[in-house]
Amino acid sequence: MMLAASDLSLFVERFINGLADGSIYALLALALVVIFRSTGQLNFAQGEIGTMGAFFVSTLTLTGLPVLLSILLALVLGFAVGAGIERVVVRPIELRNPSAVIVALIGVFLAMNQLTALIWGIDARSLPSLFPNEADDFVTILGAPVRIARLGTIGVLIVVLILLYLLFTKTKIGLAMRAVANNQESSNLVGIRTGFILLLGWGLSGSIAVLAAAMLAPSAGLTGSLMLGPFLLASVAAVLGGLDSPVGAVVGGLIVGLVQAFLVGYHPSIGSIELTPDLLYPVMLVILLGVLLFRPTGLFGSEKVERV
């Protein structure tokens, strides 16, 4: 079927916007997967680490620091908060009762949400973007206007993926992280300090969450609830991709972003169903249920098959 020029440009616009939003979900889902693989926990506080980091970026930029430097410093904060949660909350509780950790993490989520409000107040702020983000900062691709900041977000995801790939496949620490995720007992026996490696994993996830929030906040507006929706969508993305698969997290995140983009503003309706933003979460719920019912391991998750 031929698309008229305006149809094509609308498609391209929605597609790239979907990839950009999807990149944010993919980053968050990656952070979830890194932790799930090593600790088997779903970090409910993930989004709030990001929100706190984004507020920190805003404070730093207000003092006149460049945006890039502010974000880099906030990544350090995210690392510290993630690692701190592992050391102070997760590890002591896991020793006593592994299934209680999830409740504790929900507690951390609430505490961080309130703490952020306490420190930075409840008024919305605007966060400067790392990329040119004025009204006329867009390029035209196949007739579609695409904001440069959107392309930048996709670029950030690509850079993070390359760095993570290099970390996991080319470095000793990365090998240790994969080993610990696979078998903690054996990791101990080859001399890996598993506690330290878990700490690094949580710290890394914290940094990734802050990066996701710093990419999202300039367009979404910085409030205490910045990451609530994205965290839910990233959870769906992680389950869709397979909770133990980094590739799955990225593919899942992009799919969720694309579904969102084409659900709203592409066609006004399907049959008699009017497509509105309100449909996003119900549709995601249906996708989530479908995955859990028909393919519980997700698109790329592994079923544990092992020869004895």
Place this chain on the structure above:
Amino acid sequence: MTGTGTGVSQPILNVAGLRAGYGPIEVLHGMDFTVGLGEIVVILGANGAGKTTTMRCVSGMIEREGTVEFQGRDIASAKPDAIVRAGISQVPQGRGTFSDLSVNDNLLAGAYTLKDSYDDDLDYWYRTFPRLAERRDQKAGSLSGGEQQMLAIARAMMSKPKLLLCDEPSLGLAPIVTQELFRILGRLRDELGMSLLIVEQNAGLSLALADRAYVLETGSIVATGTGAELLVDDTIKEAYLGVVT
């Protein structure tokens, strides 16, 4: 065979009064044993006798009380990574390979504590176990039980240990694979001068290989001797070889 029996002039591992357990339950009630330099020592015991607990005490995986000396150095409160660095490596029960990692990555993980280059060792173990070289990019989980056991041994050897601990290496392996395995363990001693501590239920093969052996029952050593002596001992025959005397 070097089965000397009494020649424990230079114990590389000296364990005395070893106590350990899980929570309030004590599993080991004061064990004494030694491993001499270049010796294969077997601790024979049934299920639940405390074999794995003994191994976990030496490799630092659990809290323990008593004397554990390695090369004259007290390691009774050392952590697992310090013990690997000191020169003790363990082949865990059930192989414990990193099933999602490639064969090659398993071996590299084995060399985690080394600072210097380990390419020569990697080559050496691939030459020793050609099957592993053929499968170097395959996931370890896809190997057969025997291949995984070879991988677990090679991985443990990658840290250049002086003492190798083997926790029931024959478990779940076909008899012919077990024979091959024990031949390899013998070669580690004879060709590389390794010291080995092996805990086993398989009395026949392990005693034939052992320089010395101990019998462990419910957390205490109840008999000791050379492998050859215990192999012809009537009580041992009855309890571990299924021979009615």
